[in-house]
Amino acid sequence: MRGDFAQLPVDFLVGFTIFILSLIMVANFVPSLLVGLQRTSGIDYDAVAYRTGVVLVEDPGWPAGIPIGSDPYLFFTMPDWRPWEFMEDKNQISRFGLALTRDTPNILSINKINKFFNTTLFDDQFDSTKNDYRGKLLFSPYQYGYNITLQNISSMKAGEPALKMSIGQPYPAVYGYIRRYVLIKQNPNATINMADPVTNSYYNAQDAARICVNLSSNPRPLPLVPLTGCNQQFTINLTGSVLYNPSIDTPFKIDLQREPLIINIRGLHTLLNNSDAGWNPNPWGLANKSGAGNPGEWNGPAPHWATLKAVDFGIHGTYDQWSIIATNWGVQIANDSSQPQTLPLPANGIDVFDSLNLTMNYIDANFLGDAKDLDIIFSFNNDPDPPHTLINGTFLYDYNPANVTQPVLSTGMLEVGIW
Amino acid sequence: MVNDRAQLYTMEGIAAGLIMLLTAYLVLGSTSVYTPGDTHITDMQLEQVGSDILRVMDTPLKLNNSLVDYQPTRTDLELIVNTTDAWAFNDNFTSKYLCNNKAVAREINVTCTGYQTNAFIWYRGNFLGSYLLRYPSPTLLNLSRTEPGVRLTHWIHTGGPPGNTPNAENKSMSPEPQELLLEVVIWKA
Numbered sequence: 001m002r003g004d005f006a007q008l009p010v011d012f013l014v015g016f017t018i019f020i021l022s023l024i025m026v027a028n029f030v031p032s033l034l035v036g037l038q039r040t041s042g043i044d045y046d047a048v049a050y051r052t053g054v055v056l057v058e059d060p061g062w063p064a065g066i067p068i069g070s071d072p073y074l075f076f077t078m079p080d081w082r083p084w085e086f087m088e089d090k091n092q093i094s095r096f097g098l099a100l101t102r103d104t105p106n107i108l109s110i111n112k113i114n115k116f117f118n119t120t121l122f123d124d125q126f127d128s129t130k131n132d133y134r135g136k137l138l139f140s141p142y143q144y145g146y147n148i149t150l151q152n153i154s155s156m157k158a159g160e161p162a163l164k165m166s167i168g169q170p171y172p173a174v175y176g177y178i179r180r181y182v183l184i185k186q187n188p189n190a191t192i193n194m195a196d197p198v199t200n201s202y203y204n205a206q207d208a209a210r211i212c213v214n215l216s217s218n219p220r221p222l223p224l225v226p227l228t229g230c231n232q233q234f235t236i237n238l239t240g241s242v243l244y245n246p247s248i249d250t251p252f253k254i255d256l257q258r259e260p261l262i263i264n265i266r267g268l269h270t271l272l273n274n275s276d277a278g279w280n281p282n283p284w285g286l287a288n289k290s291g292a293g294n295p296g297e298w299n300g301p302a303p304h305w306a307t308l309k310a311v312d313f314g315i316h317g318t319y320d321q322w323s324i325i326a327t328n329w330g331v332q333i334a335n336d337s338s339q340p341q342t343l344p345l346p347a348n349g350i351d352v353f354d355s356l357n358l359t360m361n362y363i364d365a366n367f368l369g370d371a372k373d374l375d376i377i378f379s380f381n382n383d384p385d386p387p388h389t390l391i392n393g394t395f396l397y398d399y400n401p402a403n404v405t406q407p408v409l410s411t412g413m414l415e416v417g418i419w
Numbered sequence: 420m421v422n423d424r425a426q427l428y429t430m431e432g433i434a435a436g437l438i439m440l441l442t443a444y445l446v447l448g449s450t451s452v453y454t455p456g457d458t459h460i461t462d463m464q465l466e467q468v469g470s471d472i473l474r475v476m477d478t479p480l481k482l483n484n485s486l487v488d489y490q491p492t493r494t495d496l497e498l499i500v501n502t503t504d505a506w507a508f509n510d511n512f513t514s515k516y517l518c519n520n521k522a523v524a525r526e527i528n529v530t531c532t533g534y535q536t537n538a539f540i541w542y543r544g545n546f547l548g549s550y551l552l553r554y555p556s557p558t559l560l561n562l563s564r565t566e567p568g569v570r571l572t573h574w575i576h577t578g579g580p581p582g583n584t585p586n587a588e589n590k591s592m593s594p595e596p597q598e599l600l601l602e603v604v605i606w607k608a
Contacts, residue, residue: 009428009431010431013431013434013435017434017438020438020442024441024442024445024446027445027446028445046464050463050464050467053467106471106474106475106478107478147523147524149523151521153515153516153519153521154480166523171523175524177464177524178464178467179464179468179522179524180467180468180471181468181471181472181474181475181516182471182475183475183478183480245489247489248482248489249489249491251478252481252482252489252491399489401484406481406482407481408480408481409478409479409480409481410480411475411480411516413516413519413521413522415522415523415524417523417524
């Protein structure tokens, strides 16, 4: 028969067990309580680099603009529909991101890239408290060091130099790192060489009668301006339903809502009326009329310029109205020699001899979209004294590779280092 | 003769032993704290880099002929798979991208010393089949010191059957567009 000698040890055992279990649980909790108090030496720089890489490569930034080809009226709650790369005021930009749209990860926009790496616009100073890259990309008041470098791997679009852009400081010995492989979408552009015989015959108005007739009966009749004086007009037509055709993949769209329009007209002198005796087809070259002169030297009589009087924008004949608004789109007109002009042009117009460049940063989605067309009309002076320009016709800015150098992608490598 | 004296003391001993073992186990277990950062970063980087490369290689760079239709050109990866060009695969995947010598940072985790790849194509003929697109160099293969690899998969849309299926399969496969699965394993040898 058992005695009651062991009663006390059982109580002790129970008490001691509870005590030990409590101690174990407390010991378990303490380290995790202190995790949040770890010093900065515990920052996982690889994770910060990864996060930064994802924001850059897979996100279009904010504001992201409206979806491609959309009608901004559907987004009327947005005070400004433009994506961040077109914001003049950097305070309007909340987040950097280089992806074309949120549906195209790894495909970057060259316009976002150029804006992002613009260190004269954004503060890139390591010590600065106003460093824009920490505020809009790293999202931390902590003074991270960073180096972000983008390079092309396959060659860039024909005629473009290799790309190597970088922000931040040189790499230290220890850092967090991520490397992302990307595609860089480059802008389309159009070069119209009027000296080319086919092009020339298409746009060369041989006589005044044809000019007047053609203005109203071109391949694409335009219900435009009153035909007073038969102005000589060259039209660039942007058809929204063609440009924003849904069967074209986003990376290959000519998306003028977020890409510049670049048009170079060359060989304009071949459209000058050269029946004038004083007209010199080559005032800078060797072969002038007198047979004298040196290469590159001005060796002819003063050339007779064509005069560009106005550049107008319009939808269905309402030209003046849109032209006023278009001055906000970063329109620049350049001739052979002078500084680029903004709109409106001077009252007397600008003289043009051989080349004319039009660049625009973007076109407002209110004026070009899925169901909206836009015409850009160059009106030349129709001086009755020869020589003057003999130009008319409509140039279609579209997916015809004979007209427009199409958008292309190049592969590239983005490196993000954080320390 | 066995009796039941001191039975309780034996049970106490066993219980105390268990408690001590449990204590030791829990105390030892509580001394290390996992942080998400110190595990598998290398793997994650390599996986990200690898899937980026496959995505870039399988993206067309321009429209084929925008006057005819709006179809893009065939991608590098599709051409490689259709011709079963193991050399071209390695040249693109490893030399052009993974080991690109233009990199500013000489990062140990993603530089190429000792990295090996192999690649399988999975296709659907009469049956599900696969073949090897690329195998690692045997001279560099050191099976005794390999680290865990990462496995990447990528769907490839091709205009026709894959290039290196067995003859019987090839004849019976219809020349229709197909989806192939490319499986790449990268590891450090």
